[in-house]
Amino acid sequence: QVQLRQSGPGLVKPSQTLSLTCAISGDSVSSNSAAWNWIRQSPSRGLEWLGRTYYRSKWSNDYAVSVKSRITINPDTSKNQFSLQLNSVTPEDTAVYFCARGDQAIDYWGQGTLVTVSS
Amino acid sequence: QSVLTQPPSVSAAPGQKVTISCSGSRSNIGKNYVSWYQQLPGTAPKLLIYDNNKRPSGIPDRFSGSKSGTSATLDITGLQTGDEADYYCGTWESSLSAVIFGGGTNLTVL
Numbered sequence: 001q002v003q004l005r006q007s008g009p010g011l012v013k014p015s016q017t018l019s020l021t022c023a024i025s026g027d028s029v030s031s032n033s034a035a036w037n038w039i040r041q042s043p044s045r046g047l048e049w050l051g052r053t054y055y056r057s058k059w060s061n062d063y064a065v066s067v068k069s070r071i072t073i074n075p076d077t078s079k080n081q082f083s084l085q086l087n088s089v090t091p092e093d094t095a096v097y098f099c100a101r102g103d104q105a106i107d108y109w110g111q112g113t114l115v116t117v118s119s
Numbered sequence: 120q121s122v123l124t125q126p127p128s129v130s131a132a133p134g135q136k137v138t139i140s141c142s143g144s145r146s147n148i149g150k151n152y153v154s155w156y157q158q159l160p161g162t163a164p165k166l167l168i169y170d171n172n173k174r175p176s177g178i179p180d181r182f183s184g185s186k187s188g189t190s191a192t193l194d195i196t197g198l199q200t201g202d203e204a205d206y207y208c209g210t211w212e213s214s215l216s217a218v219i220f221g222g223g224t225n226l227t228v229l
Contacts, residue, residue, distance in 0.1 A: 037218065039218075046121055046220065046222050046223060047164070047207055047209075047220040047223070048220075049217060049218035049219065049220065052218075062216050062217065064215075064217050065215060065217070098163055098164075100163075102166075104151060104152050104154065104169075104209075104210065104211045104218070105152065105154035105166060105169035105170065105209070106154070106156070106164070106166060106209070106218070107166045107169070107175065109163035109164060109165075110163065111163065112162075112163050
């Protein structure tokens with residue numbers, strides 16, 4: 001059974017960097033058949049996919065256009081986890097953030113982390 | 120404003136059937152598989168349907184999906200009060216190389 005466990009701060013100041021980590025059990029971040037995603041949800045934006053990392057003979061990333069200039073998703077093979085960094089946050093980045101596994105269909109989700117951007 | 124269009128809300132009586140629609144375009148639903156998710160309050164979304172019409176293990180056959188052209192539908196039969204939730208469609212947007220979701224549909228079981 002795949003489990004995803006998220007960690008990271010729930011409060012970030014404007015202009016700073018939002019950082020979250022997702023620890024994987026029951027699968028490998030280096031799997032050749034999985035992709036590892038970050039998705040957020042807010043009342044104003046609904047469910048919004050942010051990006052993903054995946055390994056297919058080499059590591060690759062896809063990012064949403066809306067955050068492409070500010071986002072980095074990195075795998076950590078030594079700890080079997082992956083991370084999200086979102087730079088220069090504003091109050092509009094306040095949302096529940098989910099890590100998730102899936103290519104086109106997202107079949108496993110983390111528990112969600114409410115991140116509030118406020119001074 | 121979501122790329123995939125869903126009705127904001129639907130309702131039906133217990134035991135009845137409800138259909139939730141998801142409208143897209145040639146570059147998303149027209150080219151790629153559709154998935155459906157159920158989200159209960161305060162929880163993460165749960166995969167109900169993948170590859171247009173397949174159910175993950177443990178999902179009852181009361182839930183079924185279909186796709187035609189640039190639209191998809193989720194049917195729920197034998198409605199139960201426990202089915203009250205938000206439902207989202209999702210697919211791949213080929214023009215953006217991105218996962219996209221619908222705006223969600225709130226189901227009320229009267």
